[in-house]
Amino acid sequence: MSTIDAQTRVSDPAQPGWKRYKFADHFRNAEDEFDACKLGFWLFLATEVLLFSGLFCAYAMFRVKYPEAFAAGSHHLNVWYGGTNTLVLLASSFTVAMAIRCAQLNNQKWLRINLIITIICAFLFFFIKLNFEYIPKWGEGIRPGLLYSNPFAGDPMEPIWWSVYYAATGIHALHVLIGAGLLIWCLVRSFRTTQYGPTHYTMLENSGLYWHLVDVIWIFLFPLLYLIH
Amino acid sequence: MTTTTITDSGHDSHHDEGSYLTPHKGGAFATIIQWATTIDHKKIGMMYLFTVLGMFMLGGVAALLIRAELWEPTRILADGTITGQLFQSDSTSGYLTYNRLFTMHGAVMVFLVIVPGAPATLGNFLLPLMLGAKDVAFPRLNLLSWYIYVLGAAFAVMSLINTGADTGWTFYTPYSSSHAGNTYGNIVMMTTAAFILGFSSILTGLNFIVTIHKLRCPGMGWFDMPLFVWAMYATSIIQVLATPVIGITLLLLIFERVFHVGIFDPALGGDPILFQHFFWFYSHPVVYVMILPGMGIATELIAVHCRKPVFGYRAIAFASLGIAAVAFLVWGHHMFASMGELANAVFSALTFFVAIPTAVKVFNWIATLYKGSIALNTPMLYALSFLFLFLIGGLTGLPLATLATDMHLHDSYFVVAHFHYVMMGGTIIAFVGGVHHWWPKMTGKMYTEWVGIVGCLLVFIGFNVTFFTQFFLGLQGMPRRYASYIDEFQLLHQISTVGAFTLGLGFFIQLGNFIHSLIAGKKAPPNPWGGLSLEWYIESPPSEHNFHAEPILTHGPYDYEDVYPPHCDPADFPLPEPKPEGNAAH
Numbered sequence: 001m002s003t004i005d006a007q008t009r010v011s012d013p014a015q016p017g018w019k020r021y022k023f024a025d026h027f028r029n030a031e032d033e034f035d036a037c038k039l040g041f042w043l044f045l046a047t048e049v050l051l052f053s054g055l056f057c058a059y060a061m062f063r064v065k066y067p068e069a070f071a072a073g074s075h076h077l078n079v080w081y082g083g084t085n086t087l088v089l090l091a092s093s094f095t096v097a098m099a100i101r102c103a104q105l106n107n108q109k110w111l112r113i114n115l116i117i118t119i120i121c122a123f124l125f126f127f128i129k130l131n132f133e134y135i136p137k138w139g140e141g142i143r144p145g146l147l148y149s150n151p152f153a154g155d156p157m158e159p160i161w162w163s164v165y166y167a168a169t170g171i172h173a174l175h176v177l178i179g180a181g182l183l184i185w186c187l188v189r190s191f192r193t194t195q196y197g198p199t200h201y202t203m204l205e206n207s208g209l210y211w212h213l214v215d216v217i218w219i220f221l222f223p224l225l226y227l228i229h
Numbered sequence: 230m231t232t233t234t235i236t237d238s239g240h241d242s243h244h245d246e247g248s249y250l251t252p253h254k255g256g257a258f259a260t261i262i263q264w265a266t267t268i269d270h271k272k273i274g275m276m277y278l279f280t281v282l283g284m285f286m287l288g289g290v291a292a293l294l295i296r297a298e299l300w301e302p303t304r305i306l307a308d309g310t311i312t313g314q315l316f317q318s319d320s321t322s323g324y325l326t327y328n329r330l331f332t333m334h335g336a337v338m339v340f341l342v343i344v345p346g347a348p349a350t351l352g353n354f355l356l357p358l359m360l361g362a363k364d365v366a367f368p369r370l371n372l373l374s375w376y377i378y379v380l381g382a383a384f385a386v387m388s389l390i391n392t393g394a395d396t397g398w399t400f401y402t403p404y405s406s407s408h409a410g411n412t413y414g415n416i417v418m419m420t421t422a423a424f425i426l427g428f429s430s431i432l433t434g435l436n437f438i439v440t441i442h443k444l445r446c447p448g449m450g451w452f453d454m455p456l457f458v459w460a461m462y463a464t465s466i467i468q469v470l471a472t473p474v475i476g477i478t479l480l481l482l483i484f485e486r487v488f489h490v491g492i493f494d495p496a497l498g499g500d501p502i503l504f505q506h507f508f509w510f511y512s513h514p515v516v517y518v519m520i521l522p523g524m525g526i527a528t529e530l531i532a533v534h535c536r537k538p539v540f541g542y543r544a545i546a547f548a549s550l551g552i553a554a555v556a557f558l559v560w561g562h563h564m565f566a567s568m569g570e571l572a573n574a575v576f577s578a579l580t581f582f583v584a585i586p587t588a589v590k591v592f593n594w595i596a597t598l599y600k601g602s603i604a605l606n607t608p609m610l611y612a613l614s615f616l617f618l619f620l621i622g623g624l625t626g627l628p629l630a631t632l633a634t635d636m637h638l639h640d641s642y643f644v645v646a647h648f649h650y651v652m653m654g655g656t657i658i659a660f661v662g663g664v665h666h667w668w669p670k671m672t673g674k675m676y677t678e679w680v681g682i683v684g685c686l687l688v689f690i691g692f693n694v695t696f697f698t699q700f701f702l703g704l705q706g707m708p709r710r711y712a713s714y715i716d717e718f719q720l721l722h723q724i725s726t727v728g729a730f731t732l733g734l735g736f737f738i739q740l741g742n743f744i745h746s747l748i749a750g751k752k753a754p755p756n757p758w759g760g761l762s763l764e765w766y767i768e769s770p771p772s773e774h775n776f777h778a779e780p781i782l783t784h785g786p787y788d789y790e791d792v793y794p795p796h797c798d799p800a801d802f803p804l805p806e807p808k809p810e811g812n813a814a815h
Binding site: 164 | 363364367368431435436438442470472473476484485489490491494498500504507509733779
């Protein structure tokens with residue numbers, strides 16, 4: 001008797017991966033497993049929202065405390081970079097949803113194409129953030145807290161604004177990278193034995209949900225940081 | 230309710246498979262690999278049990294050193310002493326050593342022992358068994374959570390070896406973020422440990438919620454679950470919803486400490502009160518992560534060992550959820566000194582609401598005990614100790630929630646005694662009782678009963694001597710976290726210290742009892758206590774896949790008046806005489 005194997009499969013190499021996948025041994029059927037995975041993932045997304053809620057709280061509190069500093073800091077941000085990134089993320093949210101749809105329709109080719117577009121968008125977002133925002137600003141001395149050394153600060157409390165900015169967008173950017181990693185993993189798996197299909201796309205669906213979360217958080221960060229002065 | 234037993238067909242034909250504890254055929258190394266890569270919830274539960282036990286000893290030793298220091302009114306942990314050298318104090322002051330000791334005690338006990346204690350050990354082992362499932366919903370996440378726990382523990386121990394943090398387990402800013410007295414890396418290491426442990430906690434909670442939703446066996450509705458499972462459900466909700474907030478708080482604290490971002494540092498325009506709000510928004514709900522499993526364990530122990538249906542099943546189940554809900558609304562009572570009058574009044578009023586579901590549970594336990602056939606064995610003695618100590622702990626919370634009395638009592642030994650009565654007298658006592666209760670199921674061995682009773686009595690007496698005196702110390706004005714005190718307090722402090730070492734002796738006896746039972750204990754029968762929940766239907770220790778066939782539930786977990794317990798001689802657990810007018814307990 002071996003230990004419970006989480007991935008019991010019918011071993012027929014002629015079948016495509018998604019047909020070969022049965023369900024984990026401790027579930028009663030495939031629907032239960034799918035529902036359980038989705039429920040678990042939604043709970044995980046709730047924890048992510050609560051993680052960011054702390055940052056939004058800090059933003060709200062310091063905004064009330066130092067409105068001038070927040071207005072001055074916000075003027076330093078280029079709305080075009082933020083806006084482009086918003087469009088990039090919205091487009092990628094669409095393509096990842098299409099990738100899941102393609103899995104449900106067993107359209108393997110467009111599943112991969114959609115995933116690749118999403119991953120490119122993820123790295124495009126990160127590139128714009130890093131190359132046009134973080135690196136130039138850091139060079140000008142616009143840094144968080146005590147590291148701030150820009151002589152042209154609009155308000156003495158501006159370093160606090162940049163602390164909130166770097167913390168919020170930095171943790172968001174980390175999530176972009178994690179999301180990109182998940183999608184790359186999905187892409188690799190879609191080429192290998194565990195490809196996705198109408199009866200088996202749990203991992204793809206959950207990675208897509210994660211990507212939507214990354215998108216939604218940016219949808220809130222963008223107006224709060226770039227648009228409200 | 231019918232009286233048919235639960236289907237577990239093919240029971241005897243599978244006996245040659247061996248239990249989950251059977252070593253791998255490939256020898257010791259293969260067995261270690263088998264355990265290190267297992268996704269079996271029972272093995273993971275046992276791995277948690279032994280790691281948590283190790284951490285409990287570490288935190289306990291720190292507690293005994295604190296009590297030893299308080300034997301004399303003046304500071305004795307100077308650099309020249311053994312403990313001073315042990316901690317390699319880099320400051321000339323031995324007070325720093327004392328501060329590091331109570332920080333280590335608090336942080337280890339909270340983050341590494343009490344929070345993961347009951348859910349990750351007993352919960353992991355029992356939840357799938359009680360639900361009639363083969364495993365938790367996400368077995369590999371379960372194993373990952375154990376490795377994350379070990380990583381977090383490693384960071385905490387590293388911080389300790391590197392002389393340790395001295396902020397107290399609450400890491401209040403700005404002391405934790407910018408004070409020069411702290412060794413730079415220790416705070417970061419300790420905070421990182423707590424941050425990492427949060428992931429472990431979230432994964433466990435998430436796993437349990439999904440397991441309870443999706444893996445109940447056929448016939449088991451929500452109100453057929455044992456109340457321990459309800460307690461775990463409420464616990465898991467808090468773990469999932471509160472832990473991310475401490476995650477972001479500690480992450481920002483690490484940023485603060487390393488980059489001086491200024492969010493919590495008043496010198497840079499930040500707000501230390503924001504840190505307190507964030508911190509207690511997690512750390513108050515997590516108090517119920519600590520106590521709810523204890524309540525669940527106590528419910529099981531009382532029901533089984535007095536052989537009566539639990540009085541007010543639904544009331545206890547909903548009280549668990551009620552506590553989980555109120556948990557999120559009362560964090561401000563930790564900060565009466567840093568908020569305005571209105572906020573204080575609101576938080577004080579909300580805090581009293583906690584007493585309602587808690588009292589519902591206490592009354593239901595007592596009503597369950599009433600006219601039960603109580604077996605005064607070790608688990609039951611622990612359950613009764615729990616009732617006694619938790620009641621004192623709960624009731625002394627009320628003067629602390631009242632604004633007027635709290636002005637006098639806050640930050641005193643009264644607070645220390647109060648939360649030790651709840652955390653230790655409640656959670657740890659119930660947990661140890663639960664370990665005794667399920668020890669035969671987990672290990673397949675019986676412990677020695679009289680040694681268990683002696684240990685329990687020593688723990689009970691030692692605990693009360695240690696902490697009841699601290700109520701008086703607090704009322705007389707002894708502040709918490711001080712290494713020295715005025716001479717008038719010496720007698721009470723010495724009584725408390727004697728109690729602490731008695732308590733330590735009690736736990737030492739329990740440990741010896743467990744080790745002895747593992748080596749030379751009698752083989753445990755499948756159902757030594759006559760329990761009715763599903764874990765008692767399978768052999769002790771359970772086979773690798775728990776049930777030989779999917780069980781179908783035909784009766785509730787507490788139908789002691791209608792159903793003969795499985796694997797037991799009916800003469801040992803006779804059913805009560807049928808009552809003339811139906812069964813009032815339903």
